[in-house]
Amino acid sequence: MVARTLPVIDRDNEAYWTWGREGKLAIHRCAACEYFVHPPVPFCPRCESRDVAPQAVSGRGRVVTFTVNHKAWVPDLADPYVLALVAIAEQDDVRIACNIVECDANKVDFNMEVEVVFEPVEDLWIPLFRPVAA
Amino acid sequence: MTRFAEKNTAITGIGMSDVSRGANKSALALTVDAALEAIADAGLTRADIDGIATWPGERADGSGFSPVGCAALQDALRLEVGWYGGGGEAPGQYGAVFNAIGAIAAGLCKNVLIFRTMYEATARKTAYANSLLREGQRQAGPFSWYAPYYTYAAALQQALFFNLYVHKSGIRPEQVGQIAVNQRRNAALNPKAIYKTPISIDDYLAAPLIATPLRIYDCDVPIDGAAAIIVSRMDVARDLRNPPIRIEAIGSSMRYRNSWTQLAELDTQAQPKVAEMMWSRTDLKSADVDIAQLYDGFSFHTINWLENFGFCERYGAKDFIDGGHRIALDGELPVNTGGGAMSGGRLHAYGAVHEACTQLWRRAGARQVKGDPQVCATSTSGGPLAGAMLLVRD
Numbered sequence: 001m002v003a004r005t006l007p008v009i010d011r012d013n014e015a016y017w018t019w020g021r022e023g024k025l026a027i028h029r030c031a032a033c034e035y036f037v038h039p040p041v042p043f044c045p046r047c048e049s050r051d052v053a054p055q056a057v058s059g060r061g062r063v064v065t066f067t068v069n070h071k072a073w074v075p076d077l078a079d080p081y082v083l084a085l086v087a088i089a090e091q092d093d094v095r096i097a098c099n100i101v102e103c104d105a106n107k108v109d110f111n112m113e114v115e116v117v118f119e120p121v122e123d124l125w126i127p128l129f130r131p132v133a134a
Numbered sequence: 135m136t137r138f139a140e141k142n143t144a145i146t147g148i149g150m151s152d153v154s155r156g157a158n159k160s161a162l163a164l165t166v167d168a169a170l171e172a173i174a175d176a177g178l179t180r181a182d183i184d185g186i187a188t189w190p191g192e193r194a195d196g197s198g199f200s201p202v203g204c205a206a207l208q209d210a211l212r213l214e215v216g217w218y219g220g221g222g223e224a225p226g227q228y229g230a231v232f233n234a235i236g237a238i239a240a241g242l243c244k245n246v247l248i249f250r251t252m253y254e255a256t257a258r259k260t261a262y263a264n265s266l267l268r269e270g271q272r273q274a275g276p277f278s279w280y281a282p283y284y285t286y287a288a289a290l291q292q293a294l295f296f297n298l299y300v301h302k303s304g305i306r307p308e309q310v311g312q313i314a315v316n317q318r319r320n321a322a323l324n325p326k327a328i329y330k331t332p333i334s335i336d337d338y339l340a341a342p343l344i345a346t347p348l349r350i351y352d353c354d355v356p357i358d359g360a361a362a363i364i365v366s367r368m369d370v371a372r373d374l375r376n377p378p379i380r381i382e383a384i385g386s387s388m389r390y391r392n393s394w395t396q397l398a399e400l401d402t403q404a405q406p407k408v409a410e411m412m413w414s415r416t417d418l419k420s421a422d423v424d425i426a427q428l429y430d431g432f433s434f435h436t437i438n439w440l441e442n443f444g445f446c447e448r449y450g451a452k453d454f455i456d457g458g459h460r461i462a463l464d465g466e467l468p469v470n471t472g473g474g475a476m477s478g479g480r481l482h483a484y485g486a487v488h489e490a491c492t493q494l495w496r497r498a499g500a501r502q503v504k505g506d507p508q509v510c511a512t513s514t515s516g517g518p519l520a521g522a523m524l525l526v527r528d
């Protein structure tokens with residue numbers, strides 16, 4: 001596969017893209033009311049607390065929706081790959097864009113249970129998801 | 135005076151440059167063609183134009199997505215204006231129209247030149263890959279969340295939303311394909327359309343998959359071209375040469391998470407509350423609509439709008455379009471009568487406004503809808519972006 005395009009890192013998203021080094025998926029959470037805030041913002045829209053910080057979650061989730069790509073948008077992108085939105089197990093309205101890996105593209109389905117794995121690229125750890133072993 | 139400012143405005147002229155898969159002139163020259171045609175069509179001169187609006191404004195990134203902004207066009211035409219504005223942070227492509235309505239209401243101007251220029255056909259033949267991402271460049275902003283996952287085109291994000299729609303609605307590919315087949319049939323009657331050769335449902339089904347459930351015929355076609363409209367204050371409009379096409383109601387709301395990943399209902403995207411807002415600003419109902427120019431960046435947008443405008447029930451579009459008769463030129467609701475962006479060319483919702491006016495002014499020649507169409511619903515869509523307008527010819 002071709003190289004992954006990487007995000008610009010800032011104070012708010014740094015934990016999300018780097019905590020994979022310790023195998024942890026970091027999602028911002030409100031210390032006052034425990035609401036998960038994603039994309040990460042240092043403000044809780046539920047209780048208006050500013051005490052919101054990254055916290056490791058289980059890394060489990062479900063496939064909300066997905067698509068199997070067939071078009072070679074750039075050279076060497078031949079194999080079908082899966083782009084998905086995964087809802088984290090802790091809070092269903094937190095959606096994470098990702099690729100589903102370690103799985104036949106045609107086997108991915110709605111509501112499939114998945115777990116996070118990380119792929120190191122340069123200074124970042126990119127969250128990906130794979131099916132939970134049956 | 136009405137409390138809804140759009141009711142004090144009307145479209146008074148339209149223009150469109152040559153539309154092609156490779157222009158023989160610059161993007162600015164195409165824009166000038168469209169603008170001058172619209173100004174003349176309204177019976178105005180350059181001196182009468184006192185406002186300019188566009189979406190998303192100039193993007194000098196080589197992509198051809200929006201190569202011309204207000205400043206370049208204003209200086210090319212040497213316009214003297216009371217107001218101008220172009221920018222991408224708006225409820226979709228019609229944000230330029232909604233801003234113009236506000237500017238007219240504020241007394242800043244009375245004849246606004248609104249335009250949209252695309253130069254994507256040339257861009258894709260030269261340096262720019264068919265891609266949202268730039269090689270070796272890190273991605274900032276809302277698309278950074280998709281950046282590492284080979285999300286090279288809007289088609290991929292949209293495919294995520296459309297696949298969920300397919301899952302929830304049970305629509306079948308041979309039903310989806312009716313949108314593409316209908317528009318190709320209409321395009322054959324439109325001299326400016328890009329693709330005029332008819333296709334069948336079998337052709338649709340045999341075409342390559344882009345990203346499930348999107349096939350190649352579900353996608354609009356990148357072009358070089360420009361479209362322009364003149365939006366005038368109503369008292370001015372009444373004195374001009376064309377019957378005013380009133381902007382009866384607009385939908386510009388954003389009452390969802392403004393995000394390409396966190397939208398509450400991914401399968402309907404931002405459309406339902408935009409449609410709800412539009413209908414709340416008029417006494418007209420969906421049954422009063424004669425024709426519809428529904429956004430078709432991808433065919434599923436059109437399908438979604440049929441439901442969200444209330445032409446059929448939620449997840450009822452599959453039955454509404456089955457067989458294609460209802461949406462045909464001679465059907466109960468002719469849809470995308472000029473071939474839309476999928477066969478006509480991607481003028482990004484402004485081709486649709488141009489076609490709406492062409493039909494309402496009964497200038498559509500061989501593709502003219504029979505009878506006397508007076509009411510047209512138009513729309514844009516894409517993730518958190520959506521807008522709607524109800525146009526009525528007096």
Ligand SMILES: [Zn+2]
Nearest residue numbers: 030033044047
């Ligand atoms: Zn809170």
